[in-house]
Amino acid sequence: MDLLIETVRRFVDREVRPTARALEHADQYPHALVERMAELGLFGMGVPAEFDGLGLDYETYARIFEELSRGWMSLAGVLGTHGIVCYVIREFGTDAQKRRWLPPLAQARLRGGLALTEPQGGSDVANLQARAHKDGDGWILDGEKQFITNTHEGNVFVVVARTGAAGAGGLSAFVVEKDRVAAGTLIEGKPLGKLGYKGVKTSSLTFDGCRVDGDALVGGEVGHGFQQIMSGLEVGRINVAARAVGVARAALEDSLAYAQERVTFGRPIVEHQAIAHKLADMATHIEAARHLYLGAARKKDAGERADLEAAMAKLFASEMCARATLDAIEIHGGYGYTDEFDVERYYRDAPLFCVGEGTNEILRTVIARRLVRT
């Protein structure tokens, strides 16, 4: 697997880093880079080989997210919720659902997204309002989702909707293919303008009497949606932590190079202790965050519960990345604040790690609850 990671690293150095700045500033979807990721098999990282995927372990999977994010975090975004869709179908889908969706997802003929968050709130998942009601042998979905990544370029979504009473037990997950529902019943909003995470599109998704067939219900039974998605988010959090490490690593690499070139008071700024110590702290914190996400991934690989470790990894890595990207701007001085260097992009991308896949406030609660209960 180290060979695959090495291949991705080369792809990032040769093809991503030279092009990301222009694509990002133009907020352009990176079609050519996404095609290359498909050629490398990255859309099937978490899909077993029997369904045409690479069948990677969680550790390798996360390390690839780190490598991609070192080049451009949005590329990992294209694969992030796609991977959660694959995970949910792989872990909880019926045999028929796995045969139907996993091969095209692995081959990138279908590209996935997760439709969980709603306009009135993303943290309080148990109280989601979108509804699904039975219609003959199918289901009809109604409701609005907000902040959904991979709309527009994506074509299959795992959608969480209420099929029963209030609370987590009343939620179910559905696989909805954009091109297989009646026109006008699944409406994508205009892409949101964002601080960072550009290129990849994020928008609302409105379901207006959107009919799907009976096979769309994940696992074939109602009431398991909350647990299915929370399990998917555990993997998502490990990958967000890995992305944060990748962005922080890019910030460190750029800062190290700049600190050895830029001369003030007659010597390279790396020889000023204040700058050297910033670099030392960045490198140390990156290493610590990497150990946290690798530890969580290894627990998942061993088949153990890893919600505590995934939450800790995401919390620590995201806050570390926010600090490291600000340090990188400071090390670059005035130039760091301009769009002629990449550090301003890293700084704009970093806050999403604190908010996405469970805000850090919610994760602190998750961690504290687990500490008290164990």
Ligand SMILES: Cc1cc2nc3c(=O)[nH]c(=O)nc-3n(C[C@H](O)[C@H](O)[C@H](O)COP(=O)(O)OP(=O)(O)OC[C@H]3O[C@@H](n4cnc5c(N)ncnc54)[C@H](O)[C@@H]3O)c2cc1C
């Ligand atoms: C660029 C981007 C892409 C995204 N992509 C997706 C996607 O693909 N699919 C998807 O489903 N969602 C996606 N999201 C949504 C994201 O997961 C939510 O924004 C996040 O879960 C927070 O939900 P919210 O924005 O509704 O904030 P709210 O839930 O309204 O929270 C607002 C603030 O209150 C705090 N808060 C809320 N409740 C508590 C509490 N009990 N204790 C302490 N603090 C609390 C929160 O931490 C936060 O600081 C995306 C968001 C962004 C910005």
